[in-house]
Amino acid sequence: MADSKAKTTSKPSSKKKNGYDADAIETLEGLDAVRKRPGMYIGGTGSSGLMHLVWELIDNAVDEAAAGFAKQITVTLHRDHSVEVSDNGRGIPINKHPKRKISALEVVLTELHAGGKFGGGAYGASGGLHGVGASVVNALSIKMTAQVDREGHTHELSFKERSAGHFDGSKFAKSHELKRIKKIAKTKTGTRIRFWPDFDIFDKDATVDVQEIYDRVTQSCFLVPSVKIKVIDKRAGGAKEPFEFVSRGGLKDLVDYLSNGENVTEIITISGIDTFTERVPVDGKMTDVERECSVEAALRWVRSYETTQESFVNTIPTSQGGTHVAGFERALTRAVNDILLKDTRKLAKLAKENQHRASKDDVGEGLVATIKVTFPEPQFRGQTKQELGTPSVEKIVYNIIKQNLTEWFEGSGPKTHINAVRDKIATAIINRVSSKQMLDNKRRAASLGSTGMPDKLADCRNHGDDSELIIVEGDSAAGPAKAGRNSANVAILPLRGKVVNARKATLKQVLDNAEAQALFTAVGAGSGKDFDIEKIRYGRIVILCDADVDGSHIRCLLLTLIHKYMGEMLTEGRVFAAQPPLFTCKVGDTIHRAFSEEERDAMTAELTKGKRKVENLRWNRFKGLGEMNVEELAECALDPETRILRKLTMEDAKEAKKAIELFEILMGSDVSRRREYLVKNSSLLDPSVLDF
Numbered sequence: 074m075a076d077s078k079a080k081t082t083s084k085p086s087s088k089k090k091n092g093y094d095a096d097a098i099e100t101l102e103g104l105d106a107v108r109k110r111p112g113m114y115i116g117g118t119g120s121s122g123l124m125h126l127v128w129e130l131i132d133n134a135v136d137e138a139a140a141g142f143a144k145q146i147t148v149t150l151h152r153d154h155s156v157e158v159s160d161n162g163r164g165i166p167i168n169k170h171p172k173r174k175i176s177a178l179e180v181v182l183t184e185l186h187a188g189g190k191f192g193g194g195a196y197g198a199s200g201g202l203h204g205v206g207a208s209v210v211n212a213l214s215i216k217m218t219a220q221v222d223r224e225g226h227t228h229e230l231s232f233k234e235r236s237a238g239h240f241d242g243s244k245f246a247k248s249h250e251l252k253r254i255k256k257i258a259k260t261k262t263g264t265r266i267r268f269w270p271d272f273d274i275f276d277k278d279a280t281v282d283v284q285e286i287y288d289r290v291t292q293s294c295f296l297v298p299s300v301k302i303k304v305i306d307k308r309a310g311g312a313k314e315p316f317e318f319v320s321r322g323g324l325k326d327l328v329d330y331l332s333n334g335e336n337v338t339e340i341i342t343i344s345g346i347d348t349f350t351e352r353v354p355v356d357g358k359m360t361d362v363e364r365e366c367s368v369e370a371a372l373r374w375v376r377s378y379e380t381t382q383e384s385f386v387n388t389i390p391t392s393q394g395g396t397h398v399a400g401f402e403r404a405l406t407r408a409v410n411d412i413l414l415k416d417t418r419k420l421a422k423l424a425k426e427n428q429h430r431a432s433k434d435d436v437g438e439g440l441v442a443t444i445k446v447t448f449p450e451p452q453f454r455g456q457t458k459q460e461l462g463t464p465s466v467e468k469i470v471y472n473i474i475k476q477n478l479t480e481w482f483e484g485s486g487p488k489t490h491i492n493a494v495r496d497k498i499a500t501a502i503i504n505r506v507s508s509k510q511m512l513d514n515k516r517r518a519a520s521l522g523s524t525g526m527p528d529k530l531a532d533c534r535n536h537g538d539d540s541e542l543i544i545v546e547g548d549s550a551a552g553p554a555k556a557g558r559n560s561a562n563v564a565i566l567p568l569r570g571k572v573v574n575a576r577k578a579t580l581k582q583v584l585d586n587a588e589a590q591a592l593f594t595a596v597g598a599g600s601g602k603d604f605d606i607e608k609i610r611y612g613r614i615v616i617l618c619d620a621d622v623d624g625s626h627i628r629c630l631l632l633t634l635i636h637k638y639m640g641e642m643l644t645e646g647r648v649f650a651a652q653p654p655l656f657t658c659k660v661g662d663t664i665h666r667a668f669s670e671e672e673r674d675a676m677t678a679e680l681t682k683g684k685r686k687v688e689n690l691r692w693n694r695f696k697g698l699g700e701m702n703v704e705e706l707a708e709c710a711l712d713p714e715t716r717i718l719r720k721l722t723m724e725d726a727k728e729a730k731k732a733i734e735l736f737e738i739l740m741g742s743d744v745s746r747r748r749e750y751l752v753k754n755s756s757l758l759d760p761s762v763l764d765f
Contacts, residue, residue, distance in 0.1 A: 104212035129206035137162030345473035349465035395461025400470030557707030636726035
């Protein structure tokens with residue numbers, strides 16, 4: 074019996090040792106789930122996640138304006154890192170919730186999936202169905218204060234670490250009762266919510282970007298005409314004057330605002346309404362509910378090659394598109410092919426080879442478009458609301474857009490505009506087809522063997538993940554680079570001409586550029602849609618340019634080219650920029666390097682703290698890489714043990730695009746454009762004294 078008892082007690086013991094039983098199953102209640110997994114609700118804990126808290130409150134206020142109840146919204150960034158959003162809408166209800174026995178205000182700010190956007194009672198169409206916005210802000214804040222103007226009083230409820238109550242100076246008393254803090258006019262209504270983010274959850278360097286807020290509220294004003302939104306930045310270094318914006322023309326104004334350059338067509342405005350049936354739970358039962366969906370769109374073509382397209386669901390920007398964007402793009406491409414380009418003479422030769430139909434990219438060259446759908450309870454893919462998932466919307470958008478564009482292409486639009494966009498898209502098709510043929514020919518030539526490589530490439534003996542291609546600026550730098558490299562795994566490709574600006578150029582213009590062609594051929598993995606990172610000949614690309622303005626320009630052009638045609642190299646962290654010094658100084662056997670004048674001066678001060686005199690320090694300034702000898706260049710740019718490399722990212726590529734635009738303004742041949750920029754941006758100068 075003793076033995077059998079021992080065996081019986083040993084079984085639970087082994088389970089406990091395993092550690093996985095009923096006690097190991099953890100449930101998260103209320104806002105704890107948000108704090109445990111913030112990324113599920115706001116996408117992350119960096120700056121974008123912090124900004125998402127701001128968007129939740131702004132979107133709530135904009136919903137109130139879209140419903141016709143608010144005319145003024147104010148966003149205030151306080152010096153203590155708190156953010157406040159106020160509106161003069163109806164004010165969040167303050168009466169007792171019939172089921173929770175606490176105020177509706179507290180329910181909205183403490184319970185997930187609670188709000189006025191469910192069931193269509195308070196809002197016909199709002200930013201989203203999730204209903205977790207304000208409560209998520211509370212969950213991720215150390216404290217929050219909500220004030221509501223209703224029924225002749227300002228009512229206040231505060232939260233400290235998600236517990237309701239009131240602050241009296243630094244003291245906090247828990248309470249579920251609302252506090253009347255002052256009398257107001259009975260007609261005055263509105264809501265003010267201020268929150269202090271919890272930086273135990275957010276990254277220490279997470280920040281609220283006021284420019285992003287400017288952009289977002291500007292968008293909102295276009296979506297809800299006549300609402301005025303003000304942004305006040307009280308933080309150190311913030312703008313002295315508040316930012317204010319109001320629009321009355323809706324999406325048409327937004328397209329005009331986004332258009333850059335000479336216009337090809339007028340702004341085409343489209344609107345329509347249709348219904349769809351959606352199966353949703355009502356009182357615990359799955360029920361077919363009829364939804365009304367309104368579609369608004371505005372678009373035009375301009376004389377550039379980039380596509381600018383923004384989409385919205387109710388008042389929410391959908392940066393990743395969704396079913397409404399899919400319907401819009403499909404309708405646009407179909408209408409262009411079936412109506413606009415039908416029997417176009419310019420495409421007659423391509424029609425014989427069945428290559429005359431426009432792709433989505435052909436239609437999108439120079440297109441500026443906005444699309445907005447409005448309907449109750451939209452279903453998003455993910456809490457961050459960046460992509461619409463409601464399936465029925467795609468067909469509704471497709472039918473409305475195609476019908477209206479067909480009418481415009483068939484003659485309701487100005488004839489000169491119709492002909493101009495027809496010619497623009499036909500040219501895009503011809504360039505795409507000819508570029509593909511040219512690229513195919515070049516690939517076939519490159520695949521014939523080493524003779525297909527650029528003649529200026531000093532290749533390495535071994536290829537693969539441990540090899541690298543160093544792009545150097547000019548032949549003068551190529552000589553020392555070739556002499557100082559490890560030829561086993563380091564290849565040198567000198568640039569002898571100007572790199573094409575891939576931001577503006579067509580695919581054909583890029584392929585015609587000798588420097589771009591040499592880069593694509595050397596890497597050996599194709600370009601654009603045909604780029605295959607599995608076929609690359611080198612594990613990484615290193616850009617080595619002079620530490621001056623011209624070198625920065627070339628680096629920006631190369632980075633833009635790689636971003637557009639070999640983007641995976643950036644996403645996988647395979648592109649680097651070497652950091653050659655601007656100054657060097659030898660003290661004894663030690664060489665000191667400075668990468669700016671400020672750094673040189675700081676080093677000089679450090680080196681002369683003892684008895685050493687400033688005049689005994691001989692700083693050598695390099696005007697270019699070609700001035701370095703082999704040993705110097707190898708040590709600062711080629712030797713993995715001593716060089717400094719900076720990994721380039723997709724964000725660096727986006728900044729490079731902006732930098733190229735500025736280079737063209739300040740260094741290009743368009744004097745009037747340069748004058749306009751200088752007058753606009755030289756606030757400290759008298760424009761009348763500028764000599765152009």
